[in-house]
Amino acid sequence: MDLKLCNHSSYPRIGDDAEHQLLRRTIAQRDKGEATDDAVRAAQNRMTDLALAEQAEADLDLVTDGQIRWADPISHLAGKLAGVRINGLLRFFDTNCYFRQPVLHGKLERTGPLLLEEFNYAQGKSARPVKAVLTGPYTLTRHSVEEDGGTGGFDKVLEGYTAALAAEVAALAAAGATMIQVEEPALLRHPDDFPYLEHSITALAMSKASAQLALVFYFGDPAPLYDHLQTLPVDLLGFDFTYNPSLVDRIASNGTARTLALGLVDGRNTRLEDPAVIARQLEKLAYGADLSYAFLSPSCGLEYLPRDRAGQKLRHLAAIRKTFLGSTA
Amino acid sequence: MSRAKLQGLGIDLPLFPVTSVGSFPKPDFLVKARGDFAKKKISRGALEKAERQATEFWIRTQEELGVDVLVDGEMYRGDMVAYFAEHIAGFEEGGLVRSYGNRYYHKPIITGEVHWEEPVTVEWWKYARGLTSKPLKGMLTGPYTVMDWSFIEYYPDRRTACLALAKEIRKEVEALIGEGARIIQIDEPAISVRPEELPVAVEAMHMVTDGLPAYFITHICYGAFENIYPSMLDLPVDNFDLEMSNSGLDMLELFKKHRYTKDISFGLVDVHTHVVEDERVVEERLRQALATLPEEAIWVDPDCGLKTRTVEEAIAKMQCVVTAAKALRAVTSDE
Numbered sequence: 095m096d097l098k099l100c101n102h103s104s105y106p107r108i109g110d111d112a113e114h115q116l117l118r119r120t121i122a123q124r125d126k127g128e129a130t131d132d133a134v135r136a137a138q139n140r141m142t143d144l145a146l147a148e149q150a151e152a153d154l155d156l157v158t159d160g161q162i163r164w165a166d167p168i169s170h171l172a173g174k175l176a177g178v179r180i181n182g183l184l185r186f187f188d189t190n191c192y193f194r195q196p197v198l199h200g201k202l203e204r205t206g207p208l209l210l211e212e213f214n215y216a217q218g219k220s221a222r223p224v225k226a227v228l229t230g231p232y233t234l235t236r237h238s239v240e241e242d243g244g245t246g247g248f249d250k251v252l253e254g255y256t257a258a259l260a261a262e263v264a265a266l267a268a269a270g271a272t273m274i275q276v277e278e279p280a281l282l283r284h285p286d287d288f289p290y291l292e293h294s295i296t297a298l299a300m301s302k303a304s305a306q307l308a309l310v311f312y313f314g315d316p317a318p319l320y321d322h323l324q325t326l327p328v329d330l331l332g333f334d335f336t337y338n339p340s341l342v343d344r345i346a347s348n349g350t351a352r353t354l355a356l357g358l359v360d361g362r363n364t365r366l367e368d369p370a371v372i373a374r375q376l377e378k379l380a381y382g383a384d385l386s387y388a389f390l391s392p393s394c395g396l397e398y399l400p401r402d403r404a405g406q407k408l409r410h411l412a413a414i415r416k417t418f419l420g421s422t423a
Numbered sequence: 424m425s426r427a428k429l430q431g432l433g434i435d436l437p438l439f440p441v442t443s444v445g446s447f448p449k450p451d452f453l454v455k456a457r458g459d460f461a462k463k464k465i466s467r468g469a470l471e472k473a474e475r476q477a478t479e480f481w482i483r484t485q486e487e488l489g490v491d492v493l494v495d496g497e498m499y500r501g502d503m504v505a506y507f508a509e510h511i512a513g514f515e516e517g518g519l520v521r522s523y524g525n526r527y528y529h530k531p532i533i534t535g536e537v538h539w540e541e542p543v544t545v546e547w548w549k550y551a552r553g554l555t556s557k558p559l560k561g562m563l564t565g566p567y568t569v570m571d572w573s574f575i576e577y578y579p580d581r582r583t584a585c586l587a588l589a590k591e592i593r594k595e596v597e598a599l600i601g602e603g604a605r606i607i608q609i610d611e612p613a614i615s616v617r618p619e620e621l622p623v624a625v626e627a628m629h630m631v632t633d634g635l636p637a638y639f640i641t642h643i644c645y646g647a648f649e650n651i652y653p654s655m656l657d658l659p660v661d662n663f664d665l666e667m668s669n670s671g672l673d674m675l676e677l678f679k680k681h682r683y684t685k686d687i688s689f690g691l692v693d694v695h696t697h698v699v700e701d702e703r704v705v706e707e708r709l710r711q712a713l714a715t716l717p718e719e720a721i722w723v724d725p726d727c728g729l730k731t732r733t734v735e736e737a738i739a740k741m742q743c744v745v746t747a748a749k750a751l752r753a754v755t756s757d758e
Binding site for chain 2: 107108109110118121122151165166182183184187189190191193194291363364365397399400401402403412
């Protein structure tokens, strides 16, 4: 049996030494008129290189660009679309991180690539496959606000984001992305909206060509929706196990029709998990899922941790896998 | 307004008392001193001298602006949680994590049993109090927010960690009251993010405030208020200091559906934009507050701490708040 390792999505873009503060420093200089946009781009490239190197060092099978260039999970994508302006700060779920809220004032339209340049840069620098990561249309819709209610209501906004991201999925697939991850944490707060998500994710699935499409949930318990999620036209489902320890039992008993990304390592707390405890959870999961195809991952993006701890968590994945494979050998 | 309670504490305030949420930007000389101290170029004593100088600057500035209930400006603090973590046993300093955009903070790690060993803010409160005859708020971060914004390695769960912190933070409140503080603000900006944990936050706030002779304010911001209102009124405080302007005053709609029963410190200016609001816009926000809330219940201030703005922007934004309060006081007294 094998068990693959992957990063979830984001990675700290800062650390506690001068080298890892390059991006913060350069952005601050740019804001004061002392550095150029090109200098910021170079700093972003450098921090992406470091994130890729640390993921390689942790021996991950599937890496990300660390979302180093993202201001936040919402405005980075929405802000590149026509019909959107970016407004004030709001808290992102139950974190102490904030996003800038998109205000929709006209027809949502993708006028150019959103992530293609970032993906191409990271893939060009990595010997390992790079997973492209997108915040999903439903979550973007839930975090946006319409100006004077003049853009057609929830359905129209979701339709606009879906069309824009479907085009981006097609572009990423054409550029060689083998795995495209769509994140929809907002659905866990509004489970009755599953039909909306089903509609939009189906549209994205039709654009993925030969790439694998991963649908990922975090910051909540997916158990109430688990059976519904299994019906969606995606290749992989990813879950955050930190909100409901019994999710392991649910999957063990119900099984899965999809490859799973198992977010068993807490991406929100510095405490390192006991490998033996996670290995026992994996043993249970093996009753319901073929773990030869599964990924072990953090429960969410790692930018919520300090850099040294994020690196520890990534390296811990391999230690957990070793314990698990040892116990099942 | 809990005028009777305030008067019982010896405090008499005008209509629409002007205050601020807590932090002000650090003047350039203090930014430089903090940098020099981090590089070990100056002593702690030299840094504290600069912090005292900056505190005096903000006390004088608030007096000149016409602020009614002053703050010390938190010149000695970096982050609102990390500062307390540095002074309460049981914490280690964690590395930098992002707050938003290009802003980062050191998120503490609870690695042992938390324990209040000596006063944390009291000396600064006493120093600032000696610079003014106006009421001065005591400023603390609440147990729920300290818990939520820390990594928890020692305690088995969040509730246990929160209640342990509440027990220790009460000691700081008692120390402030012992030195004469009569208005104490306990910031809980994290309280709205996990509605299912609001009972824990309420239980913790009872542990901090019950039976103590002070007017208590709690500051909450940048959350999904609709998820915790009206239950948040169960928090045992006299005044909620709320970010209102950044969210387009939409809390007022909630207040129309379910009556708001406490005093409010109403955020009249957005702190996360460099743009200084037009005074007429700010005045109109206060008029909208008056359309829904009793005038006696309303205090006014910015949405949140002003530390991320420049000194000039912070002063200009405070001036807008003072101007709006004075304008509406005049209108009200004419009616």
